[in-house]
Amino acid sequence: MKKLFLTLTLVLATGTLMNANTLEVEKEINCVEFAFDLEQFFGFEFNYEQFSYVVERCEAL
Amino acid sequence: MNYFTKKILLLLTLTISININSQEVHSKIIYKKKINIDLKKRKSKNKEAIKLLETLFDKMNKLEYVLLFNKKKSIFKEISKLNRDFEENSLSSGLSKLLGDSNGIYFTDKEKNKIYHQKEFESEFFLIEQDKISDWNITHEKKEIDNYTCFKATKNDTYVGSSGNLIKKKIIAWYTPQIPFNYGPLKYNGLPGLILELQNDKVIFYVKEIRLNLNNKENISKPKKGIKITQSKHDSIVMGLAKSFRKRTGN
Numbered sequence: 550m551k552k553l554f555l556t557l558t559l560v561l562a563t564g565t566l567m568n569a570n571t572l573e574v575e576k577e578i579n580c581v582e583f584a585f586d587l588e589q590f591f592g593f594e595f596n597y598e599q600f601s602y603v604v605e606r607c608e609a610l
Numbered sequence: 611m612n613y614f615t616k617k618i619l620l621l622l623t624l625t626i627s628i629n630i631n632s633q634e635v636h637s638k639i640i641y642k643k644k645i646n647i648d649l650k651k652r653k654s655k656n657k658e659a660i661k662l663l664e665t666l667f668d669k670m671n672k673l674e675y676v677l678l679f680n681k682k683k684s685i686f687k688e689i690s691k692l693n694r695d696f697e698e699n700s701l702s703s704g705l706s707k708l709l710g711d712s713n714g715i716y717f718t719d720k721e722k723n724k725i726y727h728q729k730e731f732e733s734e735f736f737l738i739e740q741d742k743i744s745d746w747n748i749t750h751e752k753k754e755i756d757n758y759t760c761f762k763a764t765k766n767d768t769y770v771g772s773s774g775n776l777i778k779k780k781i782i783a784w785y786t787p788q789i790p791f792n793y794g795p796l797k798y799n800g801l802p803g804l805i806l807e808l809q810n811d812k813v814i815f816y817v818k819e820i821r822l823n824l825n826n827k828e829n830i831s832k833p834k835k836g837i838k839i840t841q842s843k844h845d846s847i848v849m850g851l852a853k854s855f856r857k858r859t860g861n
Contacts, residue, residue: 564830583658586656588772590645590652590656592812593811594772595772595849596711596771596772596848596859597851597852598770598848599705599709599772600772600852601772601851602704606701606704607701
């Protein structure tokens with residue numbers, strides 16, 4: 550019984566961690582897309598500093 | 611008066627005279643900046659992008675920069691006029707400062723023929739020795755700015771784009787020989803007169819106030835803090851960072 554509980558807990562914990570990781574990656578990609586949208590809207594390529602700032606601030610929202 | 615008193619008096623006189631001499635006459639130019647983009651022509655499906663640009667225009671309008679200079683050196687930096695309504699940490703505020711490469715401090719030393727840019731990047735301070743500014747194409751085109759006759763000069767420059775590649779950009783400067791100091795906003799200098807307007811790609815720095823030959827004490831000294839690095843070394847680091855960022859996000 551104990552083993553079953555332990556296995557279930559491990560499976561659930563791994564699933565939660567993977568979901569959180571996927572969400573973070575998805576958020577980063579969404580924010581990168583937002584930065585690309587902004588670049589397109591402005592009509593010029595940002596420098597790396599500006600681009601990474603947009604992504605960083607977007608992720609913090 | 612004994613020997614020691616005489617010595618102290620002499621020392622005091624010397625100190626005072628050195629102090630008076632070091633307070634050189636300087637001049638002060640206040641610039642503002644704006645984005646050279648026609649909003650009506652730009653379209654985006656991204657509502658957030660449109661909203662951001664609208665607030666960014668407003669935030670940019672509150673920013674001011676000062677160029678302090680004397681015969682030997684100059685310093686260009688943002689004037690900290692931030693008040694409570696200027697949300698320091700908002701995306702629009704931060705981006706309004708970053709556009710036009712106006713973050714940090716630019717220092718020009720004419721005697722040593724050096725230009726430095728101190729800025730914070732990736733949580734580190736850098737003191738970047740800039741490449742020499744040359745190859746200006748001086749034209750006869752002219753216009754009036756604040757009752758000064760200004761001539762147009764252009765040059766090509768590059769920056770490290772978000773793709774990690776070197777991107778070409780055009781610099782347009784309007785300088786006036788009526789103020790015979792070869793300084794200007796950011797790192798741009800070397801023209802036969804002061805730059806009163808500078809177009810750095812899509813951002814324009816324009817003059818708001820000109821105050822010449824001031825006597826009050828102003829500190830025009832080289833920033834000290836930061837990892838010393840050359841422009842080309844800095845660019846190659848940024849290129850590497852940008853390329854690995856693109857690789858990581860699959861773009």
